[in-house]
Amino acid sequence: MERSYIEEAFKKKGKVLLKGWVHEVRDLSKIRFIILRDITGQIQLVGVKSETGEKAFELMKSLNRESVISVIGEVKDSKQAPGGKEVLIEKIELIAKAEHPLPIDVSDFSKTELPKRLDYRFLDLHRKQTQAIFKVQSTIQQAYMEFMINEGAVMAQFPSIIGSSSEGGTDLFNVQYFEKKACLSQSCQLYKQMLACSMEKVFAIFTVWRAEKHNTVRHLNESRQFDYEQAFADDKVVMEVLGRCVHYIVKRVMELNKKELELLEVKLKIPTTKYITFAQVSEIMKKYKIHVGKDDLSGEAEEKLGELYPDTIVFVHDWPLSGKPFYIMPKGKDLSYGFDAIYKGMEISSGGQRIHLPDLLIERLKAKGLDPKQFKAYVDSFRYGAPMHAGWGVGLERITMLILGLKNIREAVLFPRDRDRVSP
Ligand code: AMO
Numbered sequence: 001m002e003r004s005y006i007e008e009a010f011k012k013k014g015k016v017l018l019k020g021w022v023h024e025v026r027d028l029s030k031i032r033f034i035i036l037r038d039i040t041g042q043i044q045l046v047g048v049k050s051e052t053g054e055k056a057f058e059l060m061k062s063l064n065r066e067s068v069i070s071v072i073g074e075v076k077d078s079k080q081a082p083g084g085k086e087v088l089i090e091k092i093e094l095i096a097k098a099e100h101p102l103p104i105d106v107s108d109f110s111k112t113e114l115p116k117r118l119d120y121r122f123l124d125l126h127r128k129q130t131q132a133i134f135k136v137q138s139t140i141q142q143a144y145m146e147f148m149i150n151e152g153a154v155m156a157q158f159p160s161i162i163g164s165s166s167e168g169g170t171d172l173f174n175v176q177y178f179e180k181k182a183c184l185s186q187s188c189q190l191y192k193q194m195l196a197c198s199m200e201k202v203f204a205i206f207t208v209w210r211a212e213k214h215n216t217v218r219h220l221n222e223s224r225q226f227d228y229e230q231a232f233a234d235d236k237v238v239m240e241v242l243g244r245c246v247h248y249i250v251k252r253v254m255e256l257n258k259k260e261l262e263l264l265e266v267k268l269k270i271p272t273t274k275y276i277t278f279a280q281v282s283e284i285m286k287k288y289k290i291h292v293g294k295d296d297l298s299g300e301a302e303e304k305l306g307e308l309y310p311d312t313i314v315f316v317h318d319w320p321l322s323g324k325p326f327y328i329m330p331k332g333k334d335l336s337y338g339f340d341a342i343y344k345g346m347e348i349s350s351g352g353q354r355i356h357l358p359d360l361l362i363e364r365l366k367a368k369g370l371d372p373k374q375f376k377a378y379v380d381s382f383r384y385g386a387p388m389h390a391g392w393g394v395g396l397e398r399i400t401m402l403i404l405g406l407k408n409i410r411e412a413v414l415f416p417r418d419r420d421r422v423s424p
Helices: 054-062 114-119 128-151 189-199 235-256 258-263 278-287 299-308 358-367 372-380 396-404
Strands: 014-027 031-038 041-048 068-077 085-096 174-177 180-184 201-209 222-231 272-277 312-317 338-343 346-353 389-395
Touching: 014 041, 014 054, 014 085, 031 054, 031 068, 041 054, 054 085, 128 201, 128 235, 128 258, 128 396, 189 201, 189 222, 189 372, 189 389, 222 235, 222 396, 235 258, 235 272, 235 312, 235 338, 235 346, 235 389, 235 396, 272 278, 278 299, 278 312, 299 312, 299 338, 299 346, 338 389, 346 396, 358 372, 389 396
Parallel strands: 041 085, 272 312
Antiparallel strands: 014 031, 014 068, 031 041, 068 085, 174 180, 201 222, 222 389, 312 338, 338 346, 346 389
16 A cells, blocks of 8 residues: 555545654543654544554554554544544554653744754754744755746856865864865855856855854854856846845745745745945944944844845945955945845845956955965966856855744754754
8 A cells, every 4th residue: 555645645535554753642541542743744543442453552552752653544534633534543553663751842832942952953853843944945945946047047066175265264164185284165156256257157055164163143154055156247236136036035935835934933025125335324323323343234233224124135235345355346445346135134145246357356365364376276267268247145044044033043954063063
């Protein structure tokens, strides 16, 4: 007999074979109930001592929560059962026992704190709420890929072990690479640029590593980025692409994840876009007495933007040059063609037009205290026919966190890597 998923069983008549996890057991001595769960839903199973048989009826009593079972039974209408159907058990088999007690509370409103849930993430993933987050994250990735393929962009893979920093700064994880020193990639920045200079429109979902020591609810030491790069484009062009891309992602989540959004009590609206300069944001924040750095927005300023412009992707452009990495194209002496995108009160992306002129790039590397020799291959790539180009990167966990209103970015990673965690 072929296995039916629970969702299908609700539409079936007659005998079904179900497989899944024991969600709940209720024992009323002559009649026993199990709520069985699989990835598609939950259904009530019923065992009646006189009909189910002694052995199966006894097994029902001994089942611990989260044990895996296989059941053959008859689907019946039932007014009392959740969803109006139940399965009268004919045969039941224990496939995998779950030890008792479970190390964490796996109920819908788990009382276990996040760090402990993460210690037992494999078990936390039995919870519908946790599953819902990662079903939505799967849609976010699918939608990003659909969008980019419709744009005519080429999907790319880049190396994760690289010879030098790709973002500047000191937050590098060093790697001993045979006789040489290398590091884990902070981004695919230099590679996506080199690729866009021939393939024009390129995108990637790329894992990045940042050895930032701080421990916050919005930073990870290993995260994933949606990267995009386009030739013959400036900052304005790629901001417009990013606006449409986030718009498409939210639309797809609303279409494909109705059940998950309801379970997580999330109400989404398709976002609009707003363009504003860094200087204008500084002015606005003065009114609210909110601190803005000379070349960076504070978390408080980002939150305020989220409040002032709800359900809006706020593009803060004309960013001060000193606040942007070496590869961002200067705009005059002090400004740049770099931007950040703020959504629901937090940065989801940064990007901008890049420097495609070798001499200017060398000057900017030096200005940032970096050694141009270490970037030779990258700088040289712009010597043999490299057009102007621009792009951006969006944090996958950030956008998941913001779309779902999660309080901690660790909720949006299956197996987070932070200052204190490299396992599981
Ligand atoms: P940036 O460093 O701003 O830019 O990163 C782009 C986006 O990635 C996410 N992000 C992070 N998420 C979690 N933890 C972190 N430590 C973390 N760091 C970044 C954020 C951020 O907006 N190469 C450029 C992008 C570009 O210009 O194309 C870059 O990496 O959502």
